[in-house]
Amino acid sequence: MPEPQSVTTNGTSPLAPSTGIPDDGNRQSHHPQRPKKTSIQGSTGIWVLGKTIGAGSMGKVKLARKLDTSEQVAVKIVPRQVIQDQGIDPATGQPYPPRHDDSKEVRTAREAAIVTLLDHPYICGMRDVIKTNNHWYMLCEYVNGGQMLDYIISHGRLKEKQARKFGRQIASALDYCHRNSIVHRDLKIENILISKTGDIKIIDFGLSNLFSPRSHLKTFCGSLYFAAPELLQAKQYIGPEVDVWSFGIVLYVLVCGKVPFDDQSMPALHAKIKRGVVDYPQWLTSDCRNLLARMLVTDPRNRASLQEILNHPWLLKSFQGPPENYLPHREPLTLPLDPQVVREMTGFEFGTTETITAQLSRIIDSEDYQSAVRNAASSTPLASPNPERKKGFGFDFYKRRSSASSKDTLTNPSSEILTHPMHPDPINAYNPLISIYYLVREKLEKERPPTDPPAQLLSPATDAEKFAKMTIPKQPEAAHTSESSYEFKGEPAPAGGRTRPRARTHGDEEVSEAMKKINHGGVSPPPSPVIPQHVKEEAAATKKESTVGGMLRRFSTRRHNSSRGDASRADIKPPPPPTLSLQPPSGPPQADIAPPRKSLSVRRPPGSSRGEPKSAAQAVQPDLLTPPTTSDGGSKRSSKLGRSTSVSEADWRRRYGRNHPGDPPGTSGSERSISARDDGAVSDRGSSTSKATTTRTKSLSHGRREASRSRRSRKDEAIATPSVPNEAPGEDGADAATSVGSADGQNSATLSSDYVKPVFLKGLFSVATTSTKPPVEIRMDIIRVLKQLGVSYREIRGGFTCVHRPSIDLKSVQDNPSPQSPEATNMVTTSSHRRKLSFGGTNSSNAGPGAGQPSPHKSSGKRNRERADTSYTNSDVSNESMHDGVLGGSLILQFEIYIVKVPLLALHGVQFKSVSKTNTWQYKSLASRILAELRL
Numbered sequence: 009m010p011e012p013q014s015v016t017t018n019g020t021s022p023l024a025p026s027t028g029i030p031d032d033g034n035r036q037s038h039h040p041q042r043p044k045k046t047s048i049q050g051s052t053g054i055w056v057l058g059k060t061i062g063a064g065s066m067g068k069v070k071l072a073r074k075l076d077t078s079e080q081v082a083v084k085i086v087p088r089q090v091i092q093d094q095g096i097d098p099a100t101g102q103p104y105p106p107r108h109d110d111s112k113e114v115r116t117a118r119e120a121a122i123v124t125l126l127d128h129p130y131i132c133g134m135r136d137v138i139k140t141n142n143h144w145y146m147l148c149e150y151v152n153g154g155q156m157l158d159y160i161i162s163h164g165r166l167k168e169k170q171a172r173k174f175g176r177q178i179a180s181a182l183d184y185c186h187r188n189s190i191v192h193r194d195l196k197i198e199n200i201l202i203s204k205t206g207d208i209k210i211i212d213f214g215l216s217n218l219f220s221p222r223s224h225l226k227t228f229c230g231s232l233y234f235a236a237p238e239l240l241q242a243k244q245y246i247g248p249e250v251d252v253w254s255f256g257i258v259l260y261v262l263v264c265g266k267v268p269f270d271d272q273s274m275p276a277l278h279a280k281i282k283r284g285v286v287d288y289p290q291w292l293t294s295d296c297r298n299l300l301a302r303m304l305v306t307d308p309r310n311r312a313s314l315q316e317i318l319n320h321p322w323l324l325k326s327f328q329g330p331p332e333n334y335l336p337h338r339e340p341l342t343l344p345l346d347p348q349v350v351r352e353m354t355g356f357e358f359g360t361t362e363t364i365t366a367q368l369s370r371i372i373d374s375e376d377y378q379s380a381v382r383n384a385a386s387s388t389p390l391a392s393p394n395p396e397r398k399k400g401f402g403f404d405f406y407k408r409r410s411s412a413s414s415k416d417t418l419t420n421p422s423s424e425i426l427t428h429p430m431h432p433d434p435i436n437a438y439n440p441l442i443s444i445y446y447l448v449r450e451k452l453e454k455e456r457p458p459t460d461p462p463a464q465l466l467s468p469a470t471d472a473e474k475f476a477k478m479t480i481p482k483q484p485e486a487a488h489t490s491e492s493s494y495e496f497k498g499e500p501a502p503a504g505g506r507t508r509p510r511a512r513t514h515g516d517e518e519v520s521e522a523m524k525k526i527n528h529g530g531v532s533p534p535p536s537p538v539i540p541q542h543v544k545e546e547a548a549a550t551k552k553e554s555t556v557g558g559m560l561r562r563f564s565t566r567r568h569n570s571s572r573g574d575a576s577r578a579d580i581k582p583p584p585p586p587t588l589s590l591q592p593p594s595g596p597p598q599a600d601i602a603p604p605r606k607s608l609s610v611r612r613p614p615g616s617s618r619g620e621p622k623s624a625a626q627a628v629q630p631d632l633l634t635p636p637t638t639s640d641g642g643s644k645r646s647s648k649l650g651r652s653t654s655v656s657e658a659d660w661r662r663r664y665g666r667n668h669p670g671d672p673p674g675t676s677g678s679e680r681s682i683s684a685r686d687d688g689a690v691s692d693r694g695s696s697t698s699k700a701t702t703t704r705t706k707s708l709s710h711g712r713r714e715a716s717r718s719r720r721s722r723k724d725e726a727i728a729t730p731s732v733p734n735e736a737p738g739e740d741g742a743d744a745a746t747s748v749g750s751a752d753g754q755n756s757a758t759l760s761s762d763y764v765k766p767v768f769l770k771g772l773f774s775v776a777t778t779s780t781k782p783p784v785e786i787r788m789d790i791i792r793v794l795k796q797l798g799v800s801y802r803e804i805r806g807g808f809t810c811v812h813r814p815s816i817d818l819k820s821v822q823d824n825p826s827p828q829s830p831e832a833t834n835m836v837t838t839s840s841h842r843r844k845l846s847f848g849g850t851n852s853s854n855a856g857p858g859a860g861q862p863s864p865h866k867s868s869g870k871r872n873r874e875r876a877d878t879s880y881t882n883s884d885v886s887n888e889s890m891h892d893g894v895l896g897g898s899l900i901l902q903f904e905i906y907i908v909k910v911p912l913l914a915l916h917g918v919q920f921k922s923v924s925k926t927n928t929w930q931y932k933s934l935a936s937r938i939l940a941e942l943r944l
C-alpha cells in the first residue's frame with residue numbers, strides 16, 4: 009500500500025471553503041497546538057477532509073471530497089494506537105518495540121479487506137483504504153439519508169409495509185454475505201443507514217468474519233440488545249444464525265419501535281434475552297408476528313434459516329418472490345486457478361500465494377467438493393427468484409441455489425441451507441477460500457479495462473502457463489501447519505509464550521481453528537510445529553503490514569460496472585448543504601451494561617483525549633445525582649447506559665467480570681477496539697485495583713490539562729456580557745421561548761454560578777459529557793439540539809426537563825385529549841408538526857426542498873420553524889404518567905438534562921437523568937444522540 013502521502017495538516021483547510029465542505033472548525037479551538045489533517049492522498053487521488061458526520065468506537069467519520077472532482081465519500085478515520093509493552097523480548101534481549109493495538113488493527117484490517125470485496129446495493133461500499141503510521145482512512149460511499157435509528161427514535165415504529173421494504177433489503181444483504189462465507193456479527197439498527205434513494209445501506213463490518221460450515225466461531229461480539237442468546241452463553245456458532253437473530257431484533261424494532269428485550273439491569277437483560285420471551289404488540293399482523301417468532305428462537309438449531317425468512321409470507325407479501333441477493337452467476341471452480349486472483353487473496357492472511365493455490369487445489373480436487381458439484385448438478389433447478397437475473401452458461405448453479413424454495417426451508421435451522429454437512433453447496437459458503445476467490449475474481453473482472461479479456465476467457469494455455477510458473481508446495485505442506493499462516497488478516501495472534509500478560513481471545517482460537525479446517529478442506533490438520541508465540545506474532549505482524557496493504561491498494565479503484573450502483577452513485581453526488589448531524593456515535597462498551605439507575609454522568613475514560621472521537625454514549629452512566637462516595641465505589645457501582653454498543657467478548661468480560669452465571673468464560677474474545685475509551689473504571693464489577701488506579705491517574709492528568717483550558721475558557725466567559733438568567737428559567741412558556749431566542753441569537757449570556765450543580769466525579773468523567781465551554785454556551789447548545797431533535801423541553805433550575813414523543817403518536821394523542829397538567833403547560837414543543845414517515849421520495853406531507861427525503865434532520869428543522877413556540881399539552885404528560893412512557897403502544901420519554909460543574913477539574917458538563925422508568929434502549933439512544941449533537 010502506498011504510504012499515504014502527503015497529508016495536508018493545517019488548522020483551517022484552505023480547500024474546504026472552496027469545496028463547500030465545512031471544516032470541523034469548532035473543535036479546533038481545543039487543539040491549538042495540534043494541527044489537523046485536512047487532506048489525504050491515496051491511490052484514488054487527493055481527498056479533502058470536511059466536517060465530521062459520525063463517530064463510533066473505532067473513530068470518527070468525516071465527509072470528504074475528491075480534489076479534482078465533485079465526488080464525495082465518508083471517511084472512517086481510525087486512529088492506530090501504539091502500545092508500548094513492558095519488559096524485555098526474550099527473542100531479542102531488547103525491550104519490546106512499540107506496536108499497534110492488535111485488536112483495533114484486526115477490526116480495521118478485516119473491515120477494509122472484506123468490504124473492499126463486497127458489491128451489493130444495500131451494503132455500503134468501500135472506495136479506497138489508506139493507512140498511515142497513525143491512522144487508517146477508509147473511504148466509503150457517503151450515505152446521506154440519515155440513520156435508521158434516527159427514524160425510530162424520532163418517529164417510532166414503521167408501518168409493516170415500510171418495514172417489509174427494509175426487511176427485504178436487509179435479508180438480501182445478509183443472504184449475499186452468507187453465501188460469500190461472511191457473517192456480519194454486528195447487525196443493529198445503528199448500523200443501518202438510509203441512502204438518498206430511500207434504500208438501506210449496511211455499514212460497520214468491523215466485527216465481521218469468515219465462517220466455514222465445518223468450523224465454529226467463538227467470539228462474542230455485537231451489541232447486547234441485538235446479540236443472540238448463544239453468544240451470551242459462550243456457545244460456539246457457525247455464523248449465519250447469529251445474524252438471523254440480530255435481524256429479528258432489527259425487524260422487531262422497525263415494526264414495534266422498541267427493542268424486544270430491555271432492562272435497566274444488565275443481568276436482567278441477559279436473562280431476558282436467554283429466556284427469549286417476546287411481547288408481540290397487538291397491532292402486528294399474524295404474518296409479521298410469525299416471522300419474528302421464527303427468528304427470535306433462542307435455540308439456534310430451531311431458529312429459522314435465512315432461506316426460510318427469505319421465503320416467509322410476510323416478506324413475500326406484495327412481491328413476486330423472495331428478495332434478490334445480487335450474487336453474480338457462478339460456476340463451480342475448476343483447475344487451473346487464475347494466479348492473479350490468488351495473488352490478490354493474500355490480504356486475508358490465507359498464507360502465501362503458493363499456500364493458497366495448494367489449499368484451493370486440494371479443496372477443488374477433493375471428493376467432497378466434487379461430489380457436491382455432482383449432487384448440485386443432478387438436483388432439480390429451482391426457479392430463479394428474479395427473472396431478470398443474468399443467465400449463465402451451462403448449468404446455472406446460482407439459479408438453483410440462489411434462493412431456496414419454501415419446501416426446503418421451513419424446518420431448517422439458521423445455518424443449515426448453506427452449511428448442511430450432508431449437502432454442501434459448491435457455490436455458496438462452501439469454504440471461505442472459495443468464497444474469497446469468487447469475490448476477488450469478480451472484483452478484478454469489474455476493474456479490468458475493457459480491452460483485457462476477463463479471467464475466464466483467458467486461454468487455458470495462458471492460465472496453465474502462469475500457473476506452472478508458481479511454486480506449488482507438495483502436499484501435505486508442512487509449512488501450512490504453522491498457525492501464523494492460518495490467521496485471518498488482522499486477527500490478533502494467540503497469546504502464549506509471552507512473559508507479560510496479554511489478552512487472549514476467543515477470536516484467536518476461532519480463527520486459527522477455522523483456518524486450519526478451511527485449509528484442510530474440513531479435515532483436521534496435522535499438528536502444528538511448536539513456534540514461540542512471540543516469534544509468530546512478530547512475523548504475523550510484519551506480514552499483515554505487507555499483505556493487506558497490497559491487496560487494498562490494488563482494490564482501491566472505483567467500481568466501474570456495477571449494474572446496480574444507481575443508489576451509490578446518487579449518494580456520492582454533491583448532497584444538499586449539510587443538515588444537522590444527528591448521527592450519534594456508536595455507544596460505548598459500557599453502554600450495553602444497563603445500570604441500576606438511569607442517568608448519564610460525566611466521566612472520561614482513561615486513554616481518551618479530547619482529540620479523539622467522542623462517543624456520546626460512552627459517558628452514559630448513572631448515579632450522577634448521587635455522587636459516589638469513593639471513586640472505585642462509584643465506578644463499580646455504576647453500570648452504564650448508552651447506545652447499543654457492539655463489544656467483543658473480551659471487552660464484555662472486562663466490564664462484567666465473572667459474576668454472572670452463563671457469561672462467556674473469561675479467556676477470550678477478540679478485542680473490539682475500545683481501548684481508547686475502555687478502562688478499568690468501566691469494569692464496574694470486574695475491574696482490578698491496578699486498572700482503577702490507572703483510570704484515576706489518566707483521568708486526573710487529563711483533567712489538569714483540561715483545567716488549564718477551562719481557565720482560559722472562563723477568562724473568555726468573563727469577558728462576555730453578563731446576563732444571568734432566572735434561577736429557574738422557563739417558568740412559563742414565554743420564558744422558555746425567551747431562552748430559546750437567546751440561545752438562537754448572539755446573546756452571550758452567562759449563567760449564575762449557582763445555576764450549575766457541582767458534581768464530584770471521583771475520577772470518572774467523559775469526553776462526551778464534559779467541556780471547556782462555559783455553562784451559558786452549553787445551555788445554548790442544549791436548547792439548539794433539543795429543538796433540532798424535536799424534543800419538548802422546559803428550563804428548570806440547573807437544566808431542562810424534557811419530553812420526547814415519537815411523531816407517529818401524535819394522532820393518538822390528539823384523539824385522546826385529557827385535562828392539562830401544570831407540568832406540561834410550560835413545555836416548549838419544538839417538534840410540533842409530526843408527519844408520517846416518508847422514505848426516499850415517497851409521499852410526504854412536507855412539500856418543498858427536502859420533501860420526501862428520508863432525513864429526519866431536515867424534517868426536524870422544518871418542524872422547528874413551523875411551530876417552535878407551541879406549548880406541550882398536558883394530555884401527553886398525563887398519558888405518559890399513566891402509562892409510564894408508553895402511549896398507544898408507542899414510546900414517550902421523559903428525562904432531565906442538567907448542566908453540571910466538575911469542581912476539581914474546572915470543567916462543565918451535562919448530566920442526564922431518566923424520568924421514564926421503561927424504554928431504556930430508547931432513552932439511551934436519544935441521550936446519546938443529544939450528546940453527539942452537542943459536541944461538547
Ligand SMILES: Nc1ncnc2c1ncn2[C@@H]1O[C@H](COP(=O)(O)OP(=O)(O)OP(=O)(O)O)[C@@H](O)[C@H]1O
Nearest residue numbers: 062063064065066067069082149150151212591594
Ligand atoms: N458511509 C457513511 N455515510 C454516512 N455516514 C456514515 C457512514 N459510515 C459511518 N457513518 C456515520 O458514522 C457513524 C459511525 O460509523 P461506524 O458505525 O462505521 O463506526 P464504528 O466506530 O465502527 O462504530 P461502532 O462503535 O458501532 O463500532 C455511523 O453511525 C454513521 O452515523
